[in-house]
Amino acid sequence: MRLVKLDQCPAGVKLGKSIYNENGAVLLAQGTYLTNSLIERLKQFHIFTIHIEDELSEGIEIVESIPEELRIEAQNVITEGLNAIIELNTNSSNFQGMMKSGRAVRSMQKVFRDLLNSLNENQTALNLLATTKVYENYVYTHSLNVSIYACQLAIENGLPIPKIEEIGLAAMLHDLGKLHIPREIINKPGKLTDEEYALIKTHCEIGFDLVKQVHEIPIPVSHGALQHHERIDGAGYPRGLKGEEIHKYARIISVADVFDAVTSTRSYRQALLPHQGIEVLFGGYETQFEGKQVQLFKECIAIYPPGLTVKLNDGRTAIVTKYNFNAVGRPEIRIIKDEENQDIQPYEINLGDPKHLILEIVEADALLNV
Known part of the structure; x- marks a missing residue:
């Protein structure tokens, strides 16, 4: 497949x-x-x-980190939950609204536990990159992806389950404030003006003010969501916190947030390839992001998952057959077209083999609409 x-x-x-x-x-x-x-x-x-x-991909197994049915359920729960909290804010004295938002948060907590169980049962690297998506609203889809990435990263940190669950909820809520920003600004295809960027930056505090109204949301969750744009060197926002002043949850979520953001196509730019997304994280190693989190994230993500069609720097086309844990970003592949883009008898090579180090994946077009 x-x-x-x-x-x-x-x-x-x-x-x-x-x-x-x-x-x-x-x-x-x-x-x-x-x-x-x-x-x-x-x-x-x-x-x-x-x-x-087809015959070209015969024998290639695609392992889902998250079953499609669970992913759809989680997407719907997050969408309903974020909307319920937004709705509550329009009339904070509305008792029914408070009850509805409380139920929504409990549903988000439940579905996250299901996601966590699925990831704990998964014996391969986390693969979200080759998931067919049918959702149009970026905020909701991004919130789900970040919660899954952050969950896996929290597992790699060896955190206890109650803290992992809080991180997952914080990740689901981290961009809540963006639902208060006009969509034409969120989806603007060109460069933002200084005023528009300043408005975008308010989403952290807007979200924080919203979640504080929901009694079912623990305080650490609120701070994890509030601080996801803080940076280790103090150059982030909204408070310019540094190093360990930044909540542990936010240090984890920020890595997941940036990776999903840069590897997703947006109205104003094309997606980066997965290995380029990892390079962005390492470019901020111990300046923007906690180095430990960047390293752990690199080790647990299937950058080029099995079943993905890729193109090499010498022009050949291949299908990824197996993730390579010993050389992240250099999987085992099945060559299906030569340098002239002509069909050939397929054969397999391991990009992690030293004799193939000159080769590099330069294109994976099926990821660019993610």
């Missing part, structure tokens, strides 16, 4: 994984042979990548 861009997918291919809508209903079942009309229908649902089964 492999992940491909939908607009490069010809009619007649076999769907390798079922595709669901935001409500968890199956749009198209695994095993369906795609027609041109089905491909066009999927595009209408803003689906850009799909998993297919």
